[in-house]
Structure formats: C-alpha cells, structure tokens
Amino acid sequence: MASNTSASxxxxxxxxxVNSKTQRVLYAEAGKDVVDFLFSLLTMPVxxxxxxxxxxxxxxxxxxxxxxVEKLEDTYISCDGAxxxxxTPAGGGGSDKLLQLSEPKTESGVLYRCxxxxxxxxxxxxxxxxxxxxxxxxxxxxxxxxxxxxxxGGSVGSAAGAVPAGAGxxxxxxxxxxxxxxxxxxxxxxxxxxxxxxFGVTDIGSLKEKTVQLGYTEGLEILxxxxxxxxxxxxxxxxxxxxx
Numbered sequence: 239m240a241s242n243t244s245a246s247x248x249x250x251x252x253x254x255x256v257n258s259k260t261q262r263v264l265y266a267e268a269g270k271d272v273v274d275f276l277f278s279l280l281t282m283p284v285x286x287x288x289x290x291x292x293x294x295x296x297x298x299x300x301x302x303x304x305x306x307v308e309k310l311e312d313t314y315i316s317c318d319g320a321x322x323x324x325x326t327p328a329g330g331g332g333s334d335k336l337l338q339l340s341e342p343k344t345e346s347g348v349l350y351r352c353x354x355x356x357x358x359x360x361x362x363x364x365x366x367x368x369x370x371x372x373x374x375x376x377x378x379x380x381x382x383x384x385x386x387x388x389x390x391g392g393s394v395g396s397a398a399g400a401v402p403a404g405a406g407x408x409x410x411x412x413x414x415x416x417x418x419x420x421x422x423x424x425x426x427x428x429x430x431x432x433x434x435x436x437f438g439v440t441d442i443g444s445l446k447e448k449t450v451q452l453g454y455t456e457g458l459e460i461l462x463x464x465x466x467x468x469x470x471x472x473x474x475x476x477x478x479x480x481x482x
Contacts, residue, residue, distance in 0.1 A: 249453040254475060259444045263471040264437055266416040272452060273414045273422055274406035279461060283327040290458060297466045349383045419468045450475045
C-alpha cells in the first residue's frame, strides 16, 4: 500500500484450516489487511458492486437495473451527472477500488511534475512517465501530483466520515479468525479449540493448513460469493460449492 510499484502487484495472504475429508474451510487466520478488505465491502454501494462484478454475473435483478441505466439515452436523464452518479456512485473507504486490491495493470492515471522547485515555469509541465526530463530545467519529473477527491456533496476535499487514508478499519495488534461465512473475531488459542469442538472434529489428522493469496481477482470472487453464499472461503479458495 506504500508505493505505486508494490500496489500494482498487491496481494494479501491468509491461512486456511481445511477439513480434507469434507473439503471445506473451517476458518482462516487473517491479519489486519485482510479484515480491512472484508469490512470495506460494507462501504460499497450496490451500483459499485454491479460495476465491479459486471451486471450479467449479479445474482437477482440489480444487474438488470445497472444495465438499464447504461443503455438509457441521455434524453431521458433528468440532469447532468445523474447517470454517472448511478453507474459510478461515491463510496467510503476506497470502495470503488475494492480497497487497495489493485486491478490488472492498465495505463496509469498518475501524473508527475518537475522535482525542481526553483522555477514556477517548471510547474506548467506534467507527464504520465516518472523520470522524464523537464522541458524548462531538464531535471527529472518525479514529483507525483496529489489529486483532490470530490465527494458526492460537491465540495472538494475529504468526504465527511471517510476513513483516513491508510488507517483501515481494525487494529493490527492481533490475528483475526475469519469463518467460512465471513464472521470475523479476534483469534485466541482458546477460541480455536472451541471452534474445533463446534465443528465436531475428532480426527485432527484430517485438518490441513493452506496458505492462499488474496488479490484483485479473488477479491471480486469474495464480493460475489458474499452476496449469495454461506461458504465463501470454501467457494473461492477450494473451488467447490458445499451444499448445506
């Protein structure tokens, strides 16, 4: 999350405890970054979810609403910006980006200006490629421009109630337990033993640990599964739908 280079290949990891006999995830051990991502799904407007998943893959009829707006001619839209507000609604916590899980690489929208501050003329030039020489002073253009975010209310600046950048939602002081149905709680050795008793596990040898990576593709799959399943981790990481 710190740099653009690392963010472009950003993946998170979590450790699954799998019952090899039933091929089902019992629970996962996850850090702050994974839990921040899961909780960020709550900040996502329905329109953003439809956009990320594509309307055709949405369960139910919300996808049809999204497609209807997309196809509606501007003649029938009540005011400027209304269509955009429906198709790309503003959301807190960076929800429109699937919380810092970077999309497959496309052309970067980041702009750079000259790193030399001694000439006002240098600030007239911007580039999409870091390190290009400034036409004015010939120093490297490596200073990244910081865009301002315009919230739905209209004024430019930080949206009221938005989570501070980089803060996330939970503390990093503990590891968290994430259940197959995405129930989240702080982990302890006692709770782990209790969970095994709850699942009725008597053969410890059937339990296997599996470390998996959570990137943009898996993030989309979790978003989709969370809207239709109670066995999200099993569906996404074991590739098998478990009937209840």
